[in-house]
Each structure stands twice: as C-alpha cells, then as structure tokens.
Amino acid sequence: MRAAEMDGLELAAEHLLQVSTQLAPHEEGDLARSGEVSTDASRQQAAVSYDRVYAARQHEELTWQHDAGKQAKYLEEPMHTERDIMLQLLAGPLREELGE
Template sequence: MTLNLKISQVRNQVINGAAAGVTSAAQVIEAASVALTPLGETGNLRQSAQVIPVSKGSEVTGGVRYDGLPYIRRQHEETTWNHPRGGQAKYLETARNDNAERVAQIIRNHIAGGF
C-alpha cells in the first residue's frame, strides 16, 4: 500500500476549513449577541452587528463587530445601566462565553469536512 500525501493540499484544506468554520462560528455568536443587545430607542445598535471574516495566508481570524455608533463600547461595558426595553451589558462577551463549545465544534467540523 502506498500513501501519497501532498502536504500543500492538506494545508490548504485545513486553512479553507478553518476560514469557513470561523465565519460560521462568528454567525452563531452574532445571532446570540443580537438577542442580548440593548434595544434602546431605535434598535440601531442591534442592526449594526456584523460578522467580520479575515484570512491572510495561513492566518485565519474572524469576529463580530457592532459598528458606527459612538456609545457601543460604553453600552457593552456599563453593567449598572438599566435596559427597560430589553438586552443587557456584556451582550457580546456573554454570547461568546455561552457558545464557546458550540463554536469550537463548528470550527472542528469545518476543518474535518475537508478530508
């Protein structure tokens, strides 16, 4: 029996799987965080959520960003604020922590799916 292994092909499959997995995982965190995001008067904060996939060569990163509003960081960090219309502080951090195992499994599944 002969095993013919092309390292560059395996490397590319891992990188591509990781990129797809990180994007899928970020979508899970985005959905979970939007549900926890303070509604406020307009709902603009919830609507500003977006998945940011980034791949540069063999470096794969991604995340969720809330964009364009000056009060985003304060809204996330201020644990003493009331949110009578729904939501909470630490909405993004909570979504990440609550879904950590699911996110890891999604990434593993995407990497393994390339083989």
C-alpha cells in the same frame, strides 16, 4: 484545509453575532442592526463588532437598566456561554475536509 478553517471560523463568528444581537440593548434597534462579522483569511481571523459610537459604553456599563432579555456584556457573555457550540461550528468544516 485553510479554507475549511476559515469556513468554520466564519460559522462560529456568525453564531456569536446572532446570539449577541439578541442580547444587545434595544431602544430603536440601531445597535443590533450595526453588528457584523469581518474576516481576514490571510491571518485566519474573524471578528464580531458593533459600530455605533455608543456600542462600547453600552457593553461595559453594568449600572444601566435594560429591557427584559437585553443586557450589558452582550458580546462578552456569549463568548463564554456559546463556547462549546462555536467550537463545534469551527470543527465542522474541518471534519468534512478530512472525510469524517
């Protein structure tokens, strides 16, 4: 079951990465390309992160102008708007494990 939990968690995190990357501000694409999913099976955790020095500032600065379809809160917003999809992705491998 733990392996199925991690599979679902990773699927959900990969979905979040995909959606947040589409929303991330884009000048040269460095920010979007820096996104990654990291997991820790021993803690049953997954994280989505962007590793550019300006990533947090780009995320938090609501007054900056962005190209159409790009925005601040590029990671936080999809955590809310994609919640139901991520829960379904999380549950999928568990359902398979249980034979449902």
